[in-house]
Amino acid sequence: AVQAGALATQGPAFAGAARAAAPTVVPLPAAAEAVPGETFTLRPQSRIAVAPDTAGTRRAAADLAAILRPSTGYPLEVSAGAARPGDIALRLSDAADLGDEGYRLTASRTGVRIEAAGAAGLFYGVQTLRQLLPPWIESPTVRPGPWSVSGVRITDTPRYAYRGIMLDIARHFQPPEVVKRLIDRAAAYKINVLHLHVSDDQGFRIAINGRPELTEIGGQFSIDNDPGGFWTQAEYVDVVAYAAARHLTVVPEVDSPGHTNAIVMSYAGPEADPVLPDVNCTNRTPPQWNLTGDVGYSALCPESPHTWAILTDIITQLTAMSPGPYYHLGGDEVPPTTLSHERYVDFVDHEARIVRERGKIVMGWAEISQANFDASTPAVAQYWNNGDPTGPAGDSARHAVQKGMRVVMSPANHMYLDMKQFAGSPLGLEWAGRLDVAQVYNWSGTSSDPASYIPARTLSDGTVLPAVTDANILGVEAPIWSETLRTLADFEFQAFPRLPAAAEIGWSPRAHPERTLASFVTRLAGHGARWQLRGANFYPSPQVPWR
Numbered sequence: 426a427v428q429a430g431a432l433a434t435q436g437p438a439f440a441g442a443a444r445a446a447a448p449t450v451v452p453l454p455a456a457a458e459a460v461p462g463e464t465f466t467l468r469p470q471s472r473i474a475v476a477p478d479t480a481g482t483r484r485a486a487a488d489l490a491a492i493l494r495p496s497t498g499y500p501l502e503v504s505a506g507a508a509r510p511g512d513i514a515l516r517l518s519d520a521a522d523l524g525d526e527g528y529r530l531t532a533s534r535t536g537v538r539i540e541a542a543g544a545a546g547l548f549y550g551v552q553t554l555r556q557l558l559p560p561w562i563e564s565p566t567v568r569p570g571p572w573s574v575s576g577v578r579i580t581d582t583p584r585y586a587y588r589g590i591m592l593d594i595a596r597h598f599q600p601p602e603v604v605k606r607l608i609d610r611a612a613a614y615k616i617n618v619l620h621l622h623v624s625d626d627q628g629f630r631i632a633i634n635g636r637p638e639l640t641e642i643g644g645q646f647s648i649d650n651d652p653g654g655f656w657t658q659a660e661y662v663d664v665v666a667y668a669a670a671r672h673l674t675v676v677p678e679v680d681s682p683g684h685t686n687a688i689v690m691s692y693a694g695p696e697a698d699p700v701l702p703d704v705n706c707t708n709r710t711p712p713q714w715n716l717t718g719d720v721g722y723s724a725l726c727p728e729s730p731h732t733w734a735i736l737t738d739i740i741t742q743l744t745a746m747s748p749g750p751y752y753h754l755g756g757d758e759v760p761p762t763t764l765s766h767e768r769y770v771d772f773v774d775h776e777a778r779i780v781r782e783r784g785k786i787v788m789g790w791a792e793i794s795q796a797n798f799d800a801s802t803p804a805v806a807q808y809w810n811n812g813d814p815t816g817p818a819g820d821s822a823r824h825a826v827q828k829g830m831r832v833v834m835s836p837a838n839h840m841y842l843d844m845k846q847f848a849g850s851p852l853g854l855e856w857a858g859r860l861d862v863a864q865v866y867n868w869s870g871t872s873s874d875p876a877s878y879i880p881a882r883t884l885s886d887g888t889v890l891p892a893v894t895d896a897n898i899l900g901v902e903a904p905i906w907s908e909t910l911r912t913l914a915d916f917e918f919q920a921f922p923r924l925p926a927a928a929e930i931g932w933s934p935r936a937h938p939e940r941t942l943a944s945f946v947t948r949l950a951g952h953g954a955r956w957q958l959r960g961a962n963f964y965p966s967p968q969v970p971w972r
């Protein structure tokens with residue numbers, strides 16, 4: 426650990442070099458300046474002062490108190506009205522520059538003040554304050570302190586509206602408790618979307634009323650004969666509410682028409698009753714019961730009325746339980762030998778209509794940009810290719826832009842947190858490479874940034890396919906597929922320290938001089954102690970100077 430005294434004796438080395446104003450905060454705040462010579466110290470009499478006194482400000486105060494009380498042992502009474510010296514003030518204002526998610530945080534000798542225009546902004550201000558305090562603020566038991574914050578003035582708003590994590594609960598079933606812990610951990614880094622991959626070849630994980638086969642048959646397995654399982658609708662609704670309380674929107678995905686072996690075996694397998702052979706469009710009949718990690722072998726039949734009856738029930742119920750704007754219909758990895766281009770396009774068009782009729786915006790893996798989308802109706806394509814983005818690999822996203830779709834950037838070779846992070850790791854796949862912290866933080870291609878990752882491309886006939894720029898990009902998402910992941914600790918090992926890198930790509934302004942890998946790993950160095958105090962697993966990457 427670096428001693429404060431050691432830093433003080435380094436005076437000349439620091440002279441002139443702008444010392445980071447928020448040297449422990451991830452993602453990097455948009456703007457921060459030090460208030461020289463001032464330090465805030467939390468005291469036993471400090472209170473949390475809210476104004477106006479609303480359910481929203483009380484909720485933020487309760488969140489903050491729940492973080493601070495166990496380690497400080499202070500009562501931190503919540504009170505309405507004016508702040509006294511030594512208090513932490515939470516203020517809702519109409520500050521137009523802060524938007525829905527922005528906040529202003531000031532720490533000085535007299536107190537801390539967090540101001541926001543909405544509940545999400547207050548929540549993010551609280552997450553930042555938490556990181557400005559010493560790591561042992563995360564302790565579940567009382568510690569001595571002191572609980573000090575260097576004087577700072579922060580004004581912070583996100584770069585992208587969509588900053589997601591995807592959890593695959595289909596390949597290896599995960600109970601709601603595991604997902605809730607991961608929500609807690611992601612929210613601390615200002616992640617605001619939880620994309621839940623609830624169905625794949627190996628399992629269907631949410632009960633659908635009137636369709637017990639989907640979970641009783643389709644939910645009973647996981648990869649490698651590991652235990653299966655599914656959530657009741659009450660459990661799903663509870664997770665959605667838990668996520669919302671931490672300002673994450675749930676995007677449900679039942680992958681289709683491919684990655685549907687679990688659905689197919691529910692209706693066309695040996696245990697199915699009734700048997701509906703026409704839902705199974707693969708040339709492999711009956712469906713697979715020896716489940717491996719292979720992809721791309723199953724498909725639902727677009728010509729089957731049963732396909733649409735089943736999918737309509739699924740979409741109707743999942744959208745009714747999901748207050749967010751998006752429904753993800755999947756759409757990835759359907760080989761033309763399984764469904765021709767025309768049949769694939771018809772499938773996506775048909776399913777997109779069902780989704781829109783239920784008031785949701787269609788989202789899908791970027792292959793869906795082959796279907797009929799146009800700028801008059803919002804739709805989102807999630808780019809996941811790992812190929813050279815300057816070449817044809819980027820075309821699924823370029824076609825999405827051509828059709829007026831927004832793009833969520835999840836290039837597998839930068840954002841797939843299910844990839845191994847070092848050679849020989851027992852966890853993770855390697856098809857998109859090994860992703861260390863640097864690979865997640867610095868995107869390759871023509872630039873190290875999402876906004877210039879996919880440049881325009883001219884075809885041999887002179888046609889120009891457009892670039893994917895910030896005008897098209899809704900945000901970024903880090904998927905965690907679970908072929909090799911069984912437990913919460915497995916997911917945490919893959920998520921940390923890489924999820925914070927993905928979160929910074931989504932939140933922090935590109936042009937900020939500290940939006941660099943070197944600054945990031947330095948700011949992250951104390952977070953390992955925070956994860957340990959919270960009981961979270963992580964990979965102690967040699968790229969982070971842990972302290």
Ligand code: TNX
Nearest residue numbers: 720757758790809843854906
């Ligand atoms: C590709 S990415 C898939 C998933 C796998 C993942 C493993 C995508 C849309 N499809 O089915 O789980 O690779 O990394």
